[in-house]
Amino acid sequence: MSIRINPSILAADFVNIESALSSISSADLVHVDVMDNHFVPNLTFGPQMVERIQQVSPVPLDVHLMIDDPERWAPGYAELGAYSVTFHAEATDSPVAVARRLRDIGARAGIAVKPGTAIEPYLDILDEFDLVLVMTVEPGFGGQKFMPETMPKLRMLSEAAGRVGSDIWLQVDGGISEDTIGIAAEAGADTFVAGSSVFAADNPGLQIDLLRRAASAHSHARGPKR
Numbered sequence: 001m002s003i004r005i006n007p008s009i010l011a012a013d014f015v016n017i018e019s020a021l022s023s024i025s026s027a028d029l030v031h032v033d034v035m036d037n038h039f040v041p042n043l044t045f046g047p048q049m050v051e052r053i054q055q056v057s058p059v060p061l062d063v064h065l066m067i068d069d070p071e072r073w074a075p076g077y078a079e080l081g082a083y084s085v086t087f088h089a090e091a092t093d094s095p096v097a098v099a100r101r102l103r104d105i106g107a108r109a110g111i112a113v114k115p116g117t118a119i120e121p122y123l124d125i126l127d128e129f130d131l132v133l134v135m136t137v138e139p140g141f142g143g144q145k146f147m148p149e150t151m152p153k154l155r156m157l158s159e160a161a162g163r164v165g166s167d168i169w170l171q172v173d174g175g176i177s178e179d180t181i182g183i184a185a186e187a188g189a190d191t192f193v194a195g196s197s198v199f200a201a202d203n204p205g206l207q208i209d210l211l212r213r214a215a216s217a218h219s220h221a222r223g224p225k226r
């Protein structure tokens with residue numbers, strides 16, 4: 001199974017963003033956290049900054065919208081060229097409509113769930129999405145502790161995706177390090193967001209390799225591990 005390591009620039013030096021981006025050129029995508037201080041109690045940046053990141057990034061953008069009203073805002077991130085755009089299930093009553101709009105524009109459409117949000121309502125409509133993000137911390141801040149109690153959701157997603165033969169990406173975000181990435185890979189994740197563990201490392205490129213190796217050692221075909 002393909003493994004993707006997506007460093008989160010939330011942990012990067014925003015004043016030296018271009019050099020931070022060049023240090024992670026061996027990553028698969030760069031994870032870009034958009035926060036509006038309404039959906040989460042933190043504020044980052046909006047489309048103008050993301051467009052600039054898109055222009056200078058050596059790898060495609062994986063945009064994670066922690067914002068209200070994704071119906072209004074999400075399409076703009078797809079239009080500026082983000083490879084994937086993920087919005088929160090808790091922020092909309094029309095997740096399928098938002099995902100279809102993102103796909104129409106040409107982005108991979110992702111849906112994210114907070115640690116306390118059930119995944120069952122989405123298992124039968126997985127084909128509407130290209131990515132499901134299971135948050136492994138409460139969204140809003142980097143540097144938090146990985147929550148292993150979120151792993152049953154990944155196992156359910158992995159089984160459901162295996163049953164229907166979907167190539168959907170199963171992403172985790174929050175507290176991902178060499179110590180925790182294997183737990184998430186074992187549960188079925190294939191796409192890993194890592195902020196502090198990559199950008200606090202002396203050599204972010206080497207850290208990406210180490211994370212990739214640790215995930216690969218625990219990854220297995222979709223469904224329960226035999």
Ligand SMILES: O=C(CO)[C@H](O)[C@H](O)COP(=O)(O)O
Nearest residue numbers: 139140142143174175195196
């Ligand atoms: O979405 C996020 C916070 O809401 C961040 O992407 C996430 O927390 C990554 O940071 P770290 O790896 O330091 O936990």
